[in-house]
Each structure stands twice: as C-alpha cells, then as structure tokens.
Amino acid sequence: MKLKPLFESQNLRLTSIDLDKDSQVIASWTYDLDIARRLREEPARPLPAFEVKKIYEKWQKEAEDNKQFLFAIRRRDDDAVLGVVRIAHIAWVHGAAFLDLILGSPQDWQACAREALELALRYAFDELSLFRVTAVVAEHNQAAKDLFHQAHFTLEVRQREAIYWNKRSWDKLWFGLLRPEWKMQQMAEVNA
Amino acid sequence: MNAEKFAGKLVRLAVLDPEKDSELWARWNRDSEYQQLLDWGPSKLYSPAQAREWIEKGNAGSFTFSIHSLADDRIVGFIDLDGINWTAGDGWLGVGIGEREYWGKGYGSDAIQILLRFAFEELNLKRISLNVFEYNERAIKCYEKLGFQHEGRQRQLLNRFDRRWDMLYMGILRSEWEAKNSSN
Numbered sequence: 001m002k003l004k005p006l007f008e009s010q011n012l013r014l015t016s017i018d019l020d021k022d023s024q025v026i027a028s029w030t031y032d033l034d035i036a037r038r039l040r041e042e043p044a045r046p047l048p049a050f051e052v053k054k055i056y057e058k059w060q061k062e063a064e065d066n067k068q069f070l071f072a073i074r075r076r077d078d079d080a081v082l083g084v085v086r087i088a089h090i091a092w093v094h095g096a097a098f099l100d101l102i103l104g105s106p107q108d109w110q111a112c113a114r115e116a117l118e119l120a121l122r123y124a125f126d127e128l129s130l131f132r133v134t135a136v137v138a139e140h141n142q143a144a145k146d147l148f149h150q151a152h153f154t155l156e157v158r159q160r161e162a163i164y165w166n167k168r169s170w171d172k173l174w175f176g177l178l179r180p181e182w183k184m185q186q187m188a189e190v191n192a
Numbered sequence: 193m194n195a196e197k198f199a200g201k202l203v204r205l206a207v208l209d210p211e212k213d214s215e216l217w218a219r220w221n222r223d224s225e226y227q228q229l230l231d232w233g234p235s236k237l238y239s240p241a242q243a244r245e246w247i248e249k250g251n252a253g254s255f256t257f258s259i260h261s262l263a264d265d266r267i268v269g270f271i272d273l274d275g276i277n278w279t280a281g282d283g284w285l286g287v288g289i290g291e292r293e294y295w296g297k298g299y300g301s302d303a304i305q306i307l308l309r310f311a312f313e314e315l316n317l318k319r320i321s322l323n324v325f326e327y328n329e330r331a332i333k334c335y336e337k338l339g340f341q342h343e344g345r346q347r348q349l350l351n352r353f354d355r356r357w358d359m360l361y362m363g364i365l366r367s368e369w370e371a372k373n374s375s376n
Contacts, residue, residue: 094352160363
C-alpha cells in the first residue's frame with residue numbers, strides 16, 4: 001500500500017506553528033480585517049503579536065486534545081510561513097467540522113490557496129475520516145468564493161446581511177463539501 | 193417595576209434563578225427527546241450542582257432567561273441570545289421548552305416574540321439567526337410563523353437515529369420583523 005504524504009505537496013508543507021516566530025508574521029497580516037476576524041470575535045481589529053501568540057497557544061492546547069487541528073502553511077523553497085489552516089468545531093459524533101484557511105497576502109492566496117486546501121481536505125477526510133467540512137466566507141471575499149466553487153463545495157447557507165465590512169452589510173456564506181463528493185473528485189483525478 | 197417589555201400574552205421572561213433553574217434544567221435533560229431536539233452534541237446528564245455552577249459562572253456575552261407561564265408563574269423553559277456580532281448586529285437564538293405539557297401551545301413562540309422585541313428595540317440588532325434540525329418540524333413551523341426566512345441548509349450534518357439529517361438555518365431581519373408587527 002502506497003501512502004501519500006499528508007503534510008507535503010508540490011510547493012507547500014504543513015508544519016506545526018512556531019508560537020514565537022509565526023505569531024509575529026500572522027500579527028502583521030491582521031491589518032487585513034478579514035484575517036483579524038478569523039482570530040477572535042468581533043469587532044475585528046489589528047492584533048499585536050503577543051495577542052496572536054495567546055490565541056494560538058490556546059488553540060495548540062486544544063489541538064493536543066484533538067479538539068481542533070492547526071497547521072502553518074510553509075513554502076518548501078524557503079520555509080516562509082504563508083498561511084495557517086485550522087480544522088475546528090469538530091463534532092466527532094457527526095463527523096463534521098469547520099475549515100478555516102488563511103493566507104497572508106492576496107498573491108499567496110492566488111498562488112497557493114488551491115494547493116493548501118487540497119492538503120487540508122486530504123487531512124480532514126483521509127486522516128480524520130470526517131464526513132463533511134464547512135467553510136464560512138464573507139460575500140465580499142471573491143477569491144475565497146472562487147476557491148470553494150473550484151473545489152466543488154456547494155453554497156449551502158446564505159445568512160443575509162450577517163457581516164459588516166467596508167461601509168455596508170454583506171451576506172455570510174456557508175460552503176459545504178461531503179465526503180462522497182470529495183471521493184468522487186479524487187477518483188476523477190486518478191482517472192484523468 | 194418596568195417588566196412589561198419582558199412579558200407577552202402567555203409568558204414572561206425572567207433572569208435565571210440559579211437554585212430553581214438548575215434543578216429544572218437537570219430534570220428536563222432526563223428527557224432525551226428534549227435534548228435531541230435542542231442540542232447537536234450527545235445527550236448528557238448534569239447534576240443540579242453542575243447546572244448551577246454553569247448558571248452562576250455566567251457568560252458576559254449572552255442573554256439567558258427563564259420562561260415563566262403567566263397563568264401560574266411556572267418555569268416552563270429557557271431562551272437564550274448569544275454569539276452576538278455587535279458590528280454586524282447579528283445574534284443567535286436558542287429556545288427550549290422543558291415541560292412537555294407546554295409543547296406545541298405557543299409558549300416558545302411567545303417567548304421568542306419578547307426576545308425579538310428586546311433584541312431589535314433595545315440591543316439595536318439588525319437580524320437574528322437560528323439553526324434547527326431537519327427533523328424538528330414543530331420548531332420549523334413555529335419559526336416560519338414568526339417570520340423567520342429559510343436561509344439554507346448544511347446537508348447531512350447530523351448523524352442520528354441511523355441516518356443523516358440536514359441542519360436548517362433561518363434568519364429574520366429587523367425590517368422584516370417591523371413590517372410583520374406593524375401589519376398585525
């Protein structure tokens with residue numbers, strides 16, 4: 001039986017989070033309030049590195065108890081941290097969880113989001129044996145909407161005007177991917 | 193006393209009484225159907241002491257009330273507003289009627305009306321969200337009647353009673369609530 005590595009892909013690696021070093025980098029991303037919003041409850045604001053470190057410390061503890069799973073996304077070439085991926089709010093009884101993918105810059109999103117998502121989904125479905133994952137996206141985040149559509153997620157819920165950003169209300173979109181749908185894609189890729 | 197805001201036609205909402213409500217919550221949880229309609233986690237049993245500790249610990253971000261029947265002042269359930277996003281003006285509603293003889297008689301619905309009024313008129317929220325299991329048909333009908341709109345469903349989210357079920361999401365905007373209440 002040939003096993004695919006879970007933590008490596010062509011250009012990326014999933015690694016543990018280096019609380020000291022990575023918190024500095026992640027904190028620098030939080031001037032993008034859409035990223036800040038993913039780290040703590042509203043109102044979103046830029047976060048200093050020490051607060052980011054506290055948040056990830058707490059999440060790391062939860063990860064030790066398998067309550068969530070948390071990885072830094074690094075470029076293989078130079079080991080730079082480009083993003084973070086988190087599988088959280090896991091309901092083991094139902095095999096359901098939320099997936100939260102962050103990449104620090106729009107350029108890295110453009111270049112790496114698809115590859116990072118593939119790694120995260122392989123982990124969620126193959127390693128955690130989940131039945132479904134949910135990704136919550138703000139209506140104004142076109143790049144994220146495109147990604148989840150490309151990855152064959154289904155737009156399942158549209159909470160009207162549930163987000164406030166840049167002077168107005170936007171819908172909160174919930175995308176879902178089921179295990180059988182993901183399996184079908186894997187088969188299609190193998191056969192292609 | 194200015195409690196009219198927290199009273200409706202059948203019920204009034206009151207702050208939790210750690211001693212009384214903890215006893216009731218522990219007893220209601222022995223009714224597994226109640227839990228299976230209310231919560232997506234595995235049904236559990238808590239002692240009154242555990243429930244009391246939970247109530248007394250409180251949660252600064254949430255508003256939890258007990259629901260009292262106006263006729264006999266009996267506590268029949270609870271209602272809760274939490275997960276509030278103050279920037280967007282969105283909050284999540286949860287409601288449970290623990291006393292079975294009060295099921296399907298409009299008590300939950302009346303309590304929700306009071307909470308919506310509080311949320312929109314006092315907290316200045318713009319919308320209220322909720323989710324409900326596909327198999328909880330009585331609750332879905334109640335939310336529809338109150339003016340909540342269907343906003344989608346997480347497909348096959350729940351693994352229960354030997355099959356998978358959807359989780360339904362519903363929401364009501366303040367404008368919808370105002371329109372509905374001015375026409376009544």
